[in-house]
Amino acid sequence: MAEVRYRVKKKKDDRFNNANQLKNSKIKEMGKRKRDFLKRINYKHFFTVLICPLFAIIYLIKYSESILPKNTQTFWFSVFYFNFTILAFTSGYHKFFTHNAFVTKNNLLIDYFTIFGSSMGLGSIKWWGSLHRAHHQFTDDVEKDPYSIKRGFLYSHFGWIIMRPKVLSFYNELFDEFCKITIENEVETEIFDNEIDKEFIQEKQERLEYSNNIKLLMQWQDKWYFVLFVLTTLVIPALVTKFYCEDSLINGIIYPGILRMFLCQQSLLSTESICHFKEIQITIPSQPFNDSNSSINCNNPLMAIITYGQSKQNFHHEFPHDYRNDSSKVSFDPTKWFLNVLEKLRVITDVSITPKDLVTQLRIQQRQKVLNKLKSQLNWGTPISKLPLIKPDEFKRLISTSAHKDRIYIVISNIIHDITPFMDQHPGGVPLLKASHGKDATKAFFGGVYSHSTAASNLLATMRIGYLDLGNEEEVWDKIVVEEGEDTTQNQRQYESAEAA
Amino acid sequence: MSEKLDIADLTALNAIAAGSNRKNPRIVAAGIGGKLMGTKSLVEVTAEQLTEDLNNKKNLTLAERDELEKLKYEKVKHISEQPWTLSNWYKHINWLNAILVVFLPAYGIYQASKYVPDYKTLILGFTMYVMSGLSITAGYHRGWAHKAYEMTLPVKLFFALFGAGSIQGSIKWWSHGHRIHHRYTDTKKDPYDAKQGFWYSHMGWMLTIPNPKHRARADISDLISDPVVKFQHKHYLSLVIFMAFILPSLIAGLGWGDYWGGFIYAGILRSFVIQQATFCVNSLAHWIGTQPFDDRRTPRDHPLTALVTFGEGYHNFHHEFPSDYRNALKWYQYDPTKVTIWVLSKLGLAYNLRTFSQNAIDQGVFQQQQKKLNQQKLKLQWGSDVNSLPVWDRAEFNEKAKKDGLILIGGIIHNVKSFIKEHPGGQALIRASLGKDATEAFNGAVYAHSNAGHNLLANMRVAVLRDSEPVENTFAAQQEYLDKLKLWN
Structure with missing residues (x-):
């Protein structure tokens, strides 16, 4: 009898201890979360995406300056610099480094991409590019898609860049892979005896050298990213404004420097938020190629201007290698125009374009899918x-x-x-x-x-x-x-x- | 076998459909009105004759039928089959109609060019235009010809009076012609056959003497038993003269002393505009616009036609669902007739508004879209059919694989040689798979290929491997594979 009572008592103690443990662990977890939260902030981007624009806005309010520069020279320089830098990002960071939409052997062009692309303040090529690839591969995955729309509109717009990714080990692998130098022996596993193969081996070696050069450059850019950012966002605009436009240094930092950067950032970030958010009807969304992910084509021409021609995300997600953002010839797409000119000048080669038939096929398949769904909702009589x-x-x-x-x-x-x-x-x-x-x-x-x-x-x-x-x-x-x-x-x-x- | 079911007697059914199975009380119109705008010779045909026509079509070849018709009209050719010459041109023309729809309006326009009316007369003209226009669309067309809803007596009287005022024939004649048009759309029997050209379906059909060979009939027993229809047909001519000319002249004259303006503008010109608008339904609505419901026949939907015809422009819908009181379904489409009928029903002046189920309407839309989609599909390459491909042995495949650049995916052999360089995932991957079964790699073990990838692959098919089950639908196979992967994880 006594034994039994003892057992019961022990059980009660256990339960009590368990509850305490649970409580303690929860408090611990919360503390950890707090610490983690501070740890999870990406201070580099916190500075480029939040502090800088805030500084500029506070400056404008305090000295009640206008949003547009008063000096016409500065104004036109800002407009030029906006296009100059955002093109380096959309055609360089996005199309060239991330999606391999074309090949170029022109070092000047690649340097332009790497240096002026960093003036967006959206991270180094290594960081942004590998995350963007993850976004394409795991679109809408809550864990693996770095800016999954399923984690909320604000997160996909802004949160992802300020916070470090949650599953860091997964992303670290991606980062490493993105600019890992390939050693020849690793790939060479099979001996080819045909003539085409010999040609192929030669070609491959050339390509290997080419891609390794680019990867070295990306590693270099990642290392010097912050210096390049300060140089292109603050130093260059300030100096040009001061000596060429004959305006003050601070105006150079504010208008062509930070405010331009802010505009570029918002325009680029909105493609990942607004162009993945079907619920906003004002963009006139449609999914002509694939409706199984969240990417949409925004048919409102205003959206094309806001996103610098990248509003047709449904097309882009289906054909990421395509250098265009839409198969239509008349759409507003400055990146496409820029690359067209470069191609005419033979600066870039092997520009990848999706064949027209392939686009039509996909359109038809999607329409069929929608139609099947609609049809299945009707009463067609007993078979x-x-x-x-x-x-x-x-x-x-x-x-x-x-x-x-x-x-x-x-x-x-x-x-x-x-x-x-x-x-x-x-x-x-x-x-x-x-x-x-x-x-x-x-x-x-x-x-x-x-x-x-x-x-x-x-x-x-x-x-x-x-x-x-x-x-x-x-x-x-x-x-x-x-x-x-x-x-x-x-x-x-x-x-x-x-x-x- | 006595088990067989009776087949419905076509002659008897045609007799019912043409209304000639029983004796209908004949309504004789007073005076010349009986023949007014009538194409009487078109509609005098018995059900037996109709069935005979049908049987002839079924049993005889086209050549034989032509021969037969040749014999029939060898000696006496009907005027409509004779060529237009200087000596017989006047015989081709239906003079009464020509006076009513061509000469009278021409006179009206000539007079109008010389006379400036009171602005009140113009308002009167417009008001009468709306009233008689709606009488044709809501009354003649949707009310009597299609029985899309039931009207109460005051509404019937209003439509019958103002309908007569628009000089388009009596309800009986108009509705009969229209029912024939719906029954035989786009055939020779169609009184305003759109296939004979724009002008024929617009005005030509009523200005020329028709060929009696293409006679047709439709049941109008319900109209004949309607006292209002009977009354209107009997006194048609006097009603036309009073409603179309005397009434507007009197209103304008007694109201503000503009007798002549009322006669020309609110009388002749107004009826001319309504006539042309109605003709537009027969011509324009079969000519311009889209065909969202059925493209086998000519009717089309176009907002412009709707604008001039009080909403009758959504004609493709109308021919698919004739007894629906609506012509336009969407809120932004212009259909004042629909609104009028709806308002009348709310006022208790109309009832039994008939609509087709949304299910049936959607079915039509989707079927048409499917048809269009299939047409587009035919224009593209979707890869060879698996059943038409040659069958290869394993040895044959191995032998050719390296040289020709062959890959096995889902039991189907693909020639990827020309694609090696274009492969977005790099040459190395595709080269390493030459001569091997790359099904899993393609489906997701290495990379889950996009739809575009699948479509491209299908176009590279060359053969099927012996003793394997070829998977034509690589899409489903991939989904299956990916689902499996998910389960394992």
């Missing part, structure tokens, strides 16, 4: 395979009973239809229906009396109640294949496409 088989004698006996006296049954294409609920709506009048009651009116329906519209055939299908059993199973089967077989076997297979991927 033939699920209709009860009724012998003609049985049918005749059935309709002659008093219970079916006031009803109308008409057979068309061997399918028995109960027309009673539709009777009064028949545009051709009730007498025609009554005259066809209990009879085979196939010919009359398909042109003998009136060539019915597709809509009429659809309506008719919703009134099916049975199939006339004439003992000819093969014929029934053929009909099922014609009507449903296509849907279930071939068509669906071919067009499930979009649904699958």
Whole structure:
């Protein structure tokens, strides 16, 4: 007896201890979270994305300066510098380093990309590029997509850049991989004996050298990123404004420096937030290529200007290698124009363009997917395979009973239809229906009396109640294949496409 | 086998559809009004003749039928089949109609150019234009011809009077023609067949003598039993003269002393505009616009047509769902007739407004979209059909693989040689897979390829591997594989 009591007591103690432990661990966790929160702030970007713009805005308010520079020279320099730097980012950081949309051997161009791209304050190529690749590979994944829209609009717009990513080990791997120098021996596993292969090996070595050079450059840029940022965002604009535009140094830092950077940042960040947020209807969103992820095409021309031509995110997510942001020739896309000019000048080569047919195919597959969904929500009538088989004698006996006296049954294409609920709506009048009651009116329906519209055939299908059993199973089967077989076997297979991927 | 079901007798059914199965009380219009704007010879046909026409079509080849018709008209050719010459041109023309729709309006326009009316007359003209226009669309067309809703007596009288005032024939004649048009759209039997050109369907059909070969009939027994229709048909001519000319002249004259302006502007010109608007439904609505419901026949939807015809411009919808009281479904489409009917029903002056179920309407839209999509699909390359591909042995595949650049994915052999350099994932990956089964690598073990990747792959098919199950739908296979991966993780 005593033993039992002791056991109970111990159990109580245990429970008490457990509760205490839980409490302690929770307090600990909260403290850790607090510390983690401070740790998780990315101070470098905190400075470039928040402190700098705030400083500029406070300065403007305090000295009640205008938002636009008063000096025309400074103004035009700011406009030029805006385009100059954002192009370095969209065509360099984005299209060249991240998506490999084209190849260039011009060192001057690559240097322009690396140096002036850093004036956005959105991180080094290594950091931004690997995160952007992760975004394309794991779009909408809460953990792996660095700016997943599922973590909220503000997070995808702003939060992700200020905070360090949560699953850091995962991203560290990405960072390493993004600019890891490939050593020749690692790839060379197989010996090729064909002539094409020899050519290929030679070509490959060249390409390896080329890509390794770029990766070295990215490592260098990552190392010197902050210096480059200060140089391109603060020093260069200040000096140009001072000596070329004959304006004050501080105006140079504020207008072409920080405010320009702020504008660029917002424009680039909004592609990841607004262009992934279907709920904002003012952008006129659509998903013509794939609606299984959150990326949308913003059809509001204003959005194209705000995002510097990158508002067609649904296209971009389907064809990330494409140097354009839209297959349309007339869309506002300065990056495309810039690259077009460079291509004409033969500065860049191997510009990747998605073939037109491929774009159309995807459009069609998506439309089919939407259509299938809409169609499945409608009543198309009972399929033939699920209709009860009724012998003609049985049918005749059935309709002659008093219970079916006031009803109308008409057979068309061997399918028995109960027309009673539709009777009064028949545009051709009730007498025609009554005259066809209990009879085979196939010919009359398909042109003998009136060539019915597709809509009429659809309506008719919703009134099916049975199939006339004439003992000819093969014929029934053929009909099922014609009507449903296509849907279930071939068509669906071919067009499930979009649904699958 | 006595088990077989009776086949519905086409002759009997046609008789019902044409309304010739029973004796209808004949309404004789007083005086010349009986023939007014009538194309009487078009509609005098028995059900037996109609069925015969049909049977002839079924049993005879086209050449034989032509031969038969040749024989029939060898000696006496109907005027409509004779060429227009200097000696017989006047026989081609339906003079009464020509006077009513061409000469009278021409006279009106000539007079109007010389006379400046009171602005009140113009307002009167516009008001009468709206009233008689709505009488045609809401009354003649949707009310009587299609029975899209039921009207009460005051509404019927209003529509019958102002409908007569727009000089388009009596309700009986107009509705009969219109029912035939719906029954035989785009065929020779269609009185305003749009396939014979814009001008024929606009005015030509009523200005020329029609060919009696293309006679047709529709059941109008419900109209004949309607006392208002009977009354209007009987006194049609006097009603036209009073409503179209005397009434506007009197209002303008007694009201503000503008007899002549009322006659020209609110009388002749107004009826001319309404006539042209109605003709536009037969011509313009079969000519310009989109076909969201069915493109097998000519009717089309266009806002411009709707604008001139009080909302009858959504004609593609109308031909699919004729007895729907609406023509436009969307709130932004212009259909004042629909609004009028709806308001009348709210006032208790109309009832039983008929609509087709949204299900049926959506079905039509989606089927048409599917049709368009299928047409677009046909223009593109989607890869060879698996069943039409040759079958290769493993040995044959191994032998050719390295040289020709072959890869096996899902039991199908693909020739990727020309694509090696373009592969976005790099040449090395695709080269390492030459001569191997890369199904898993393609589906997600290395990279889960996009739709575009699948489409490109399908275009590179060359053969099927023996004793393997070719997977044509690589999309589904990939999804299956990815789902499996998720389960494992």
